[in-house]
Amino acid sequence: MDTNDYIEFYNELDDEDKLNSHLGIDRRRPYEQTTKKLAQEERSFKHAQDDSGDSFKFSYKAARFEEWWLLDSLGAFYEHKWISDVLRKVKGGKEASVYQCQPGAEVDAPLLAAKIYRPRMLRNLKNDGEYRIGRVDLDQDGGALWKARDINAIAKRTSYGEEVRHQSWIAYEFVTMEKLYHAGADVPRPYAKEKNAILMEFVGDAGTAAPPLSHISLERDEAKQLFERIIRNIDIMLANDRIHGDLSAYNILYWEGEIKLIDFPQVVLPEANPSSWRIFQRDVVRVCQYFSAQGVSCNEKKLAADLWVSHGHKIFKEVEPKYLDPEKPEDRRAWEKQE
Ligand SMILES: Nc1ncnc2c1ncn2[C@@H]1O[C@H](COP(=O)(O)OP(=O)(O)OP(=O)(O)O)[C@@H](O)[C@H]1O
Ligand SMILES: [Mg+2]
Incomplete structure (x- = not known):
């Protein structure tokens, strides 16, 4: 077993039960057998580590x-x-x-x-x-x-x-x-x-990591201020041709009156993705849902449309990809027309 196996291994193993079943080890068998095997593997891994110097x-x-x-x-x-x-x-x-x-x-x-x-x-x-x-x-x-x-x-x-x-x-x-x-x-x-x-x-301090907004209740005035700040961030993202794609109170950290947006791997490019308008609206709607619960009223559809259009994007109806079924006469006709 090499290190990569262990990495994969580790992710499935959050508790001792899973550990035992993953190893194919019957829990009734002596625990030492498990630990002995693991200790051997650990020793060889540590040895490799020590060889690399520092x-x-x-x-x-x-x-x-x-x-x-x-x-x-x-x-x-x-x-x-x-x-x-x-x-x-x-x-x-x-x-x-x-x-x-x-x-x-x-x-x-x-x-x-x-x-x-x-x-x-x-x-x-x-x-x-x-x-x-x-x-x-x-x-x-x-x-x-x-x-x-x-x-x-x-x-x-x-x-x-x-x-x-x-x-x-x-x-x-x-x-x-x-x-x-x-x-x-x-x-x-x-x-x-x-x-x-x-x-x-790191957002937070030595003792505490910043909580996501979803865990926080805000006073109305602060909520209003932070809402505007988030809209400003969405605007900066659009100006840089990016849509977060998974924006919500879960992916916004709150620390000492300030916010940080996190978690960007799914970022979407507005011009290139046919679902971009829908994904963008979803981001705005989720942010608005959190803030309306904090007493900030907002017309989410209008806000999304205003931001979108202000960056020169068009509001479009997403076209679902349609797969033609040659068994259906109407699909067959459409298909022959395409030919
Ligand atoms: N820079 C940071 N400073 C402090 N805490 C952070 C930071 N980045 C992430 N975290 C903490 O780690 C959590 C997970 O981060 P992130 O949202 O980027 O990953 P994720 O892949 O979405 O994980 P999950 O599936 O749990 O949402 C955050 O909710 C937050 O609690
Ligand atoms: Mg996240």
Whole structure:
């Protein structure tokens, strides 16, 4: 078993029961047999680590497999002195887990957040097809993919292609954050990206991570102010040809009266995606739903339309792709006409 197996392994293993069943180990069998096997594997992995010289150790008490996963995902950040320690897990999610990190010598920030994606095989890809339409896939470094080999592999959904697609998904999150951060949007400052992880400004302080807005009740005046701030951010995104695609009170962090928008891998390009107007409206509606519960009234449809049109986009009816059935006479006629 190599490190990658462990990474995949780890993600399925959140409790001892699953651990045992995954290993095919009968829980009635002596526990030492399990631990002995694991200890052997751990020793050989640690040995490989020590051979690489300066080993990365951290204060966060990770579970066994999680530790390997962290070493694999964050090792390069450590080597480049972007981080010096992993302090704690902030949140384990369906798509990714987020850890609070101590910055290394190369970064001047109080704290950092590392978002580590689940390995491709175990991620519940948010039906990414809809979001990928009209997006050029990106390589690990955030540049457009151009090699026919990669493009074909994605189209054919080979295992290699799925890995490239996974990389592109992560790269979109990072390049979008960079773009929006430089455009003055309220997003955590992005610092670095590795194969499986993104390093960014930590929102919160040493003891507390900023909660999402969905967990917060606001006074009406503050709600009004923050609502306007979010509209300003949506406007900046449109000015930069980006739609968040999964915007809601769950993906907006609140800290000391300020907000930060997070979670961008599914970002949509307005001109290129035939569903962009629908996806954009959904973002605006979800934001309005939260704020109307906080006492801020808004006409969500009108707001979405005004923002959309002000950036030169057209409001269009989405055309559902229609598949013709040669067994149906009307479809057959339509098909023959096309011919
Ligand atoms: N920069 C940050 N600073 C502090 N906490 C953060 C930061 N980024 C993310 N988090 C925390 O991690 C959680 C998950 O982050 P994010 O929304 O980007 O991932 P996700 O893939 O959507 O995960 P989930 O499936 O749980 O929503 C956030 O809700 C927030 O609690
Ligand atoms: Mg999220």
